Amino acid sequence: MDTDATIDEAVARYRRDPSCLLQILRDVQDELDWISPAASARIADALGLTPAAVEGTLRFYSFLHVEPRGRYRILVSDNFTDRMLGNMELLARLAAGLGVAPDTKPYAVSNNGHASLGLTSCTGLCDQGPAILVNGRAIPRVTPERAGIIAGLVKDGVPLDQWPSELFVVADNVRRPDLLLSNHLVPGKALAAALARGPDGVIGEIETSRLRGRGGAGYPTGRKWRAARLAPGDVRYVVCNADEGEPGTFKDRVLLQSHAARVFEGMAIAAFAIGASRGYVYLRGEYAYMRRMLEDVLAGMRRDKLLGTGILDRQGFDFDIEIHLGAGAYICGEESALLESLEGKPGRPRIRPPFPVTHGLFGKPTLVNNVETLAAVTLIAAGGGEWFRGFGTPRSSGTKILSVSGDCERPGLYEYPFGVRVSQVLSDCGARRTKAVQVSGASGVCLSGHELSRRIAFEDVATAGAFMVLDESRDVFEMARNFAHFFAHESCGFCTPCRIGTSLVANFMDEIAAGHGTRYKVGEIMSLAAVMRRTSHCGLGQTACNAILDTYAKFRPSWDRRLTSTDFEPTFDVDAALAQSRALTGRDDAGAHLDTGEQGA
Numbered sequence: 292m293d294t295d296a297t298i299d300e301a302v303a304r305y306r307r308d309p310s311c312l313l314q315i316l317r318d319v320q321d322e323l324d325w326i327s328p329a330a331s332a333r334i335a336d337a338l339g340l341t342p343a344a345v346e347g348t349l350r351f352y353s354f355l356h357v358e359p360r361g362r363y364r365i366l367v368s369d370n371f372t373d374r375m376l377g378n379m380e381l382l383a384r385l386a387a388g389l390g391v392a393p394d395t396k397p398y399a400v401s402n403n404g405h406a407s408l409g410l411t412s413c414t415g416l417c418d419q420g421p422a423i424l425v426n427g428r429a430i431p432r433v434t435p436e437r438a439g440i441i442a443g444l445v446k447d448g449v450p451l452d453q454w455p456s457e458l459f460v461v462a463d464n465v466r467r468p469d470l471l472l473s474n475h476l477v478p479g480k481a482l483a484a485a486l487a488r489g490p491d492g493v494i495g496e497i498e499t500s501r502l503r504g505r506g507g508a509g510y511p512t513g514r515k516w517r518a519a520r521l522a523p524g525d526v527r528y529v530v531c532n533a534d535e536g537e538p539g540t541f542k543d544r545v546l547l548q549s550h551a552a553r554v555f556e557g558m559a560i561a562a563f564a565i566g567a568s569r570g571y572v573y574l575r576g577e578y579a580y581m582r583r584m585l586e587d588v589l590a591g592m593r594r595d596k597l598l599g600t601g602i603l604d605r606q607g608f609d610f611d612i613e614i615h616l617g618a619g620a621y622i623c624g625e626e627s628a629l630l631e632s633l634e635g636k637p638g639r640p641r642i643r644p645p646f647p648v649t650h651g652l653f654g655k656p657t658l659v660n661n662v663e664t665l666a667a668v669t670l671i672a673a674g675g676g677e678w679f680r681g682f683g684t685p686r687s688s689g690t691k692i693l694s695v696s697g698d699c700e701r702p703g704l705y706e707y708p709f710g711v712r713v714s715q716v717l718s719d720c721g722a723r724r725t726k727a728v729q730v731s732g733a734s735g736v737c738l739s740g741h742e743l744s745r746r747i748a749f750e751d752v753a754t755a756g757a758f759m760v761l762d763e764s765r766d767v768f769e770m771a772r773n774f775a776h777f778f779a780h781e782s783c784g785f786c787t788p789c790r791i792g793t794s795l796v797a798n799f800m801d802e803i804a805a806g807h808g809t810r811y812k813v814g815e816i817m818s819l820a821a822v823m824r825r826t827s828h829c830g831l832g833q834t835a836c837n838a839i840l841d842t843y844a845k846f847r848p849s850w851d852r853r854l855t856s857t858d859f860e861p862t863f864d865v866d867a868a869l870a871q872s873r874a875l876t877g878r879d880d881a882g883a884h885l886d887t888g889e890q891g892a
């Protein structure tokens with residue numbers, strides 16, 4: 292199919308709806324491998340958008356390409372746990388096998404132009420890394436042998452859909468199921484119970500349950516639902532935030548892969564409670580491989596009258612769900628950035644207030660809940676708020692799914708009632724000689740060996756789910772450096788403290804790692820961290836230095852051994868930079884710029 296026909300078909304598939312721009316760009320790239328200026332202009336024309344609007348979205352998302360990158364676009368996952376599993380060796384191996392230059396920043400194209408290779412942020416496969424994405428499709432456990440197979444398939448030009456299916460198998464790795472991962476509910480039972488209670492009754496049960504959002508912020512779910520229900524307006528939306536991009540988190544992957552109907556039923560219950568008729572699942576681009584399966588689940592629910600018109604034969608209760616894919620932007624996990632992205636724009640966090648419950652998608656009241664939260668909603672609707680509150684602690688009800696990765700024998704998912712001690716999790720997953728546990732991802736907290744008796748709960752160690760284990764052989768400074776680069780890459784660029792600050796911090800960390808560490812540089816990092824925390828527009832900038840601050844406070848030796856005795860070391864050699872000018876002008880006064888002026892005074 293030629294370019295124009297591909298674009299016209301994609302635009303028609305999305306009803307010529309400009310808010311579907313991101314989906315259209317994704318589909319067009321799937322066919323054409325990249326978005327050329329001509330393609331971008333045609334899409335703008337077809338949707339009635341300005342070329343600048345299309346280019347703005349196109350250039351915001353790291354999975355969209357404005358230059359040819361070959362037929363096979365390979366990205367190697369680069370969370371710190373991937374590093375622990377040898378992703379850089381994998382990168383070198385793939386580079387050699389594909390004929391790609393080893394320096395892949397940000398990516399490199401093979402000599403024949405057929406393939407490209409680069410790094411990407413955490414792909415949500417930390418329990419089975421190192422992982423790669425090929426044209427957006429996830430391949431876990433890329434051993435040297437599998438890397439060789441993949442390079443061979445690329446070299447032979449085998450179409451991706453003809454690659455051995457076992458390469459793409461993503462395991463659930465559920466190690467300790469509890470309520471959410473093992474409760475076998477009859478589909479529709481919870482929704483029927485919700486209909487019997489009525490909207491206010493459902494919200495009342497959610498309030499009684501004391502359920503708090505599982506995406507990280509921990510906002511009371513019932514309070515959010517009531518605000519959305521009471522918000523003025525006739526049109527409301529329910530959005531499932533399935534953009535889990537926090538490094539080290541992969542629980543939503545498993546919930547969607549094996550319990551999607553429960554999550555979607557939770558969305559329908561939410562829709563009934565607040566009076567919404569349309570829902571969206573915002574699925575992170577790295578999980579695109581699940582899309583077809585999820586569409587099948589939705590189709591089955593429509594057949595069973597759990598979605599669609601007149602749900603469970605209730606006159607006037609109409610609700611359906613559409614899946615939208617992200618395209619490699621971590622910031623879209625922030626709910627207002629997610630809404631911008633759902634509208635087809637760059638995913639930049641909005642200024643709040645107003646909050647999404649009153650001014651959300653397309654300016655309408657919108658409920659945004661995390662995947663795990665919605666799965667819990669279904670259980671609460673079926674079992675009641677009191678029952679759910681019987682699990683966990685008084686201030687943290689229910690269970691929490693932890694995504695355990697790193698130095699342990701059994702990485703995977705562990706679900707516990709809130710209040711479990713960190714040491715218990717470590718014992719269950721087979722961790723030994725643990726030096727540190729990074730809880731809640733790059734923006735979370737780094738626990739030292741003295742803190743392992745702390746509990747996973749909102750009142751102690753709150754987490755969205757990531758639980759990365761580092762044993763005594765690991766260097767926590769390197770983890771903090773990896774996260775510094777992650778944030779510099781993922782900053783959306785909207786506000787100066789974060790846009791500039793994250794890059795400066797990453798540069799300082801590189802200089803320290805390269806043997807140019809000084810106390811002056813550490814001081815600069817700490818100053819930047821304080822400014823970013825105080826003045827950044829959203830949580831990304833505010834928390835970007837958490838790992839640096841934690842590791843510096845708790846693991847000082849791993850920093851100190853990198854710091855030289857000098858207080859200041861110039862990072863820029865002015866004398867060398869001026870050498871060419873001196874040569875051109877015939878001056879021989881090297882070092883003149885260092886003159887204090889005493890001689891000439």
Ligand code: SF4
Pocket residue numbers: 622639640781782783784785786787789790827828829830831832833
């Ligand atoms: Fe964007 Fe960072 Fe500012 Fe958040 S803090 S709005 S991610 S630049």
